[in-house]
Amino acid sequence: MSQKYAFFLGCVAPLRYPGIELATREVFKSLGVELTELEGAGCCPAPGVIRSFDQTTWLALAARNLALAEAQKTDIMTICNGCYGSLFEANHILQHHPKELKKVNDVLGKIGMKYTGTIKVRHFAEVLYKEIGLEKIKAQVNTPLSYTVGVHYGCHFLKPTKFKQLDDSERPKILDELVEVTGAKSINYRDKMMCCGAGGGVRSRDAATALRMTEEKLKNLKAVNVQMIVDVCPFCHLQYDRSQKDLPGYNIPVIHLSQLYGMAFGMPREKLGLEAHETKFNL
Amino acid sequence: MAKIAEPNPEFTKKVLEGGPGSDTLMLCYQCGTCTASCPSGRLTAFRTRQLIRKAQLGLKDEIMSSEELWLCTTCYTCMERCPREVQITDIIFVLRNMAVKEGFMAEQHKKIGENMLKIGATVPFGEEMKKLRVRMGLPENPPTTVGNKKSMDDFRKVMEECGFDKLMKGGKS
Numbered sequence: 001m002s003q004k005y006a007f008f009l010g011c012v013a014p015l016r017y018p019g020i021e022l023a024t025r026e027v028f029k030s031l032g033v034e035l036t037e038l039e040g041a042g043c044c045p046a047p048g049v050i051r052s053f054d055q056t057t058w059l060a061l062a063a064r065n066l067a068l069a070e071a072q073k074t075d076i077m078t079i080c081n082g083c084y085g086s087l088f089e090a091n092h093i094l095q096h097h098p099k100e101l102k103k104v105n106d107v108l109g110k111i112g113m114k115y116t117g118t119i120k121v122r123h124f125a126e127v128l129y130k131e132i133g134l135e136k137i138k139a140q141v142n143t144p145l146s147y148t149v150g151v152h153y154g155c156h157f158l159k160p161t162k163f164k165q166l167d168d169s170e171r172p173k174i175l176d177e178l179v180e181v182t183g184a185k186s187i188n189y190r191d192k193m194m195c196c197g198a199g200g201g202v203r204s205r206d207a208a209t210a211l212r213m214t215e216e217k218l219k220n221l222k223a224v225n226v227q228m229i230v231d232v233c234p235f236c237h238l239q240y241d242r243s244q245k246d247l248p249g250y251n252i253p254v255i256h257l258s259q260l261y262g263m264a265f266g267m268p269r270e271k272l273g274l275e276a277h278e279t280k281f282n283l
Numbered sequence: 284m285a286k287i288a289e290p291n292p293e294f295t296k297k298v299l300e301g302g303p304g305s306d307t308l309m310l311c312y313q314c315g316t317c318t319a320s321c322p323s324g325r326l327t328a329f330r331t332r333q334l335i336r337k338a339q340l341g342l343k344d345e346i347m348s349s350e351e352l353w354l355c356t357t358c359y360t361c362m363e364r365c366p367r368e369v370q371i372t373d374i375i376f377v378l379r380n381m382a383v384k385e386g387f388m389a390e391q392h393k394k395i396g397e398n399m400l401k402i403g404a405t406v407p408f409g410e411e412m413k414k415l416r417v418r419m420g421l422p423e424n425p426p427t428t429v430g431n432k433k434s435m436d437d438f439r440k441v442m443e444e445c446g447f448d449k450l451m452k453g454g455k456s
Contacts, residue, residue, distance in 0.1 A: 111440050195358035213356070271419060
């Protein structure tokens, strides 16, 4: 069965860590899944900031992105928890509140667009786990890895579970299994499900507070001696990667699951965009 | 004599009608599971339970100008654990929207809004990053609103129709 998804890039991956974008393209090609371009898509828009400022704008901009994918009759796939959170929740609101859908379509009408609510929003880790499956992924691993890693689920991948229903939010297993299929070992650590600290506009408004939350996480990751952090969100990725230069004593490389798969699938290192990482990746 | 804040039932009504999920506000029985679960509150003065109580009582002025309102990372842990299924994070979004309309918005946040109006993204995009993309074999601009005039015009038009540009200039839109 051929699978196809409209590839939603978001902001942080293409504009800060292009290795995440490229690795995703290559990994899904290897797995036989077609990713179509969402030409002209904009910011999701960011759940912590734009939704905090004005939910009407947030919903209308999300609807524009959803409408671009609907025009292709294709479900959207994101590589970021924030994009997933915004697009998934906006889609849920639009599919369940006809009044909101009408309001949004009055705005979209001004640019000649319309959304009717027929597509689904998927997270790439969900697609990997539920649609492609561990066995098929394992078959592509030609460079088995032996790292010990700490996985960071982030917040908007699984929560609110009431609507997303992907995995348990207190003790999930999706990411641990997705990481271990490469040969790497996922190590449990204290407060594994805690937020990285960046979301909700906290990083931009109060960087010091965000940093203190990140330090809590890093302290717990360091205590179990992981060789790297594996994330599924470019924004958590940025928070861990850039915070460590302000935190003496921490030097744990950070890698997005798509980049880890790129490594395990034998992609050349220079295609993984690791030079954009501030905490140098030298494993 | 100590000044006691005046409750404002009109404000509470506005919160209840403010957006999907905020109608669960009155279900809260103040158990404090939210505060105990909050990753921000364990390091700061942010008390989720207290914020919800203030919203129930309609203590508008205290909420609108508070710094704590902006310390939530929207991680949803409180909402997941709430025994009354109060949609806490959704209520916080509604309260923040009201604060922004009242003109309470950090300069750093306005900058993000301005970047959205400029390139349709939350973060700026510079020459170094374009060079890196090209070195890696990716197109200089991603196939988004960045570098695509027609899409960016559409994107901006949606924001303007919603009054977002005026909001970024100081609220009271």
